[in-house]
Amino acid sequence: MKTLVIAEHDNTELKSATLHAIGAAIKIGGDIDILVAGSNCDIVAQAAAQISGINKVIKADAPPLEHQLAEDIAPIIVDLASNYTHILSAATTFGKNTLPRAAALLDTQQISDIISVESADTFKRPVYAGNAIATVKSSDSIKLITVRTTTFDAADAAGGSASVEDYSAPASSELSKFIKHELSTSERPELTSAKIVVSGGRGVGSEENFAIIEKLADKLGAAIGASRAAVDAGYVPNDYQVGQTGKIVAPDLYIAIGISGAIQHLAGMKDSKVIVAINKDEDAPIFGVADYGLVADLFDAVPELEGKI
Amino acid sequence: MKILVPIKRVVDYNVKIRVKSDNSGIDIANVKMSINPFDEIAIEEAVRLKEAGKASEIIAVTIGPEKSQEQIRTAMAIGADRGILVKTNAPIDLGGVEPLAVAKTLKAIADKENPDLIIMGKQSIDDDSNQTGQMLAALLGWAQGTFASELEINDGSLQVTREIDGGLETLELKTPAIITTDLRLNDPRYAKLPDIMKAKKKPLEIIEPSDLGVDYTPRLEIVSVNEPPTRSAGIKVESVDALIDTLKNEAKVI
DSSP: OEEEEEOOBOSSOBOHHHHHHHHHHHHHOSEEEEEEEESSOHHHHHHHHTSTTOOEEEEEEOGGGTTOOHHHHHHHHHHHGGGOSEEEEESSHHHHHHHHHHHHHTTOOOEEEEOEEEETTEEEEEEGGGTEEEEEEEOOSSEEEEEOGGGSOOOOSSSOOOEEEEEOOOOOOOSEEEEEEEEOOOSSOOGGGOSEEEEEOGGGOSTTTHHHHHHHHHHHTOEEEEOHHHHHTTSSOGGGBBSTTSBOOOOSEEEEESOOOOHHHHHHHTTOSEEEEEESOTTOGGGGTOSEEEESOHHHHHHHHHHHO | OEEEEEEOEEEOTTSOOOBOTTSSSBOOTTOOEEEOHHHHHHHHHHHHHHHTTSOSEEEEEEEEOGGGHHHHHHHHHHTOSEEEEEEOOSOSSSSSSOHHHHHHHHHHHHHHHOOSEEEEESOOTTTOOOOHHHHHHHHHTOEEEEEEEEEEEETTEEEEEEEETTEEEEEEEOSSEEEEEOGGGOOOOOOOHHHHHHHTTSOEEEEOGGGGTOOOOOSEEEEEEEOOOOOOOOEEESSHHHHHHIIIIISOOO
């Protein structure tokens, strides 16, 4: 067994999602290599080499790979594939965009978003928005897999001393060209890896009112999330969205404020360890999954909570 | 410009699904079926491009049972000009026609139809794989603009804004290209009665997978399908003070 994990990074920092994908690779067993493809990404390759239990880091460092476009990353994965039994990436927007492109070129049926490794060829994955769990067994000779990061422990980022091997990438396909990024800048912890998440829904009522959610989150050192309704209404940017089609989170504490609890939202947060719901509608479905529910007007309860906590 | 819009017949998003008692799959007999919501957004986007004078023809294509004609007709009522059904009795949600097989089918159709643009949903809400568009782009050797929240086409240049972790990314794609839709690309319209009537007369071609030389033997065996672990409701607390006390002393999370 030999696994290649595709690193996710921004040419300066290795994303924690990669450590969780390695966590899944450890469950599969055997040697683990990491592919770091980017531009001026040596610092990332060095960080990857420090991860505990890594055999080798393969570094593809070239200017056209700066933005890690799927059209240029997939051929590298395809070229390396014959050395591996498994190829993994985190089920982030990067992994979701890139890995299926490589899978099709390898004539392999990818397994998306696994939540457990049953054996080297059998995995569990959620279907129907997490309302059912399918156990699937792959007959492909190389298994391409994306990993739900919240269900696998992160590998230890320190303690390893893998070698870094240079790989020279083929010329860019020039099919697509990066124009710009509009990234949210925030001092708060990242939503998918935060220990505490405070989320607001339609009940918050406006972009301005979201300040009370932010205050509570900052008091708790929490990340901020939102329901699809709040995102669609323009209260917060799209990358705050927790749910089936947004981010999947599983923090120690999830506080849902003014969120009714649509099934799509529950799919994104129901694996949280402790769920608190604050909503004035006592029949809101969110109370059906909450460990602790408080039926109250959020405009009274949230500032009080923030003041007293 | 010719646009191909692949769509899928899925259990309506409002239906609470039931796992079959033999754990072989989901019971989809006698439940309401609809167009996959992301695919509806794809049709709407294609229709808007046609209304803006940027597209000349929209072809809706689906793979599925005979009854998938209903979803093609709905796409036509929204504005697709004609339809293609690749008819199969294999399951299309789990354990049957998989994303790779769908991508191969769509490649065969694209080779025949030569569209300039393919717009499709980023994932179907049954299997939730989020693979088909990327796979089809790979098989065709085309550029891909996945999880699109904005699409701009001007004089042969195509810019797509994508929803990514951490924000938005804008790419320029060479055409022909594949776009997969995210939720905020548009709000699909409701088909009006006269359009529903008109849709009944639009051409719908029915073909077999064997006509396209594709094989639907699954690569993934469904070992079992189970209910997820359930989470039961906890307790209601009476006040903010009681909530803080519980979180500190009982749950010990703050």
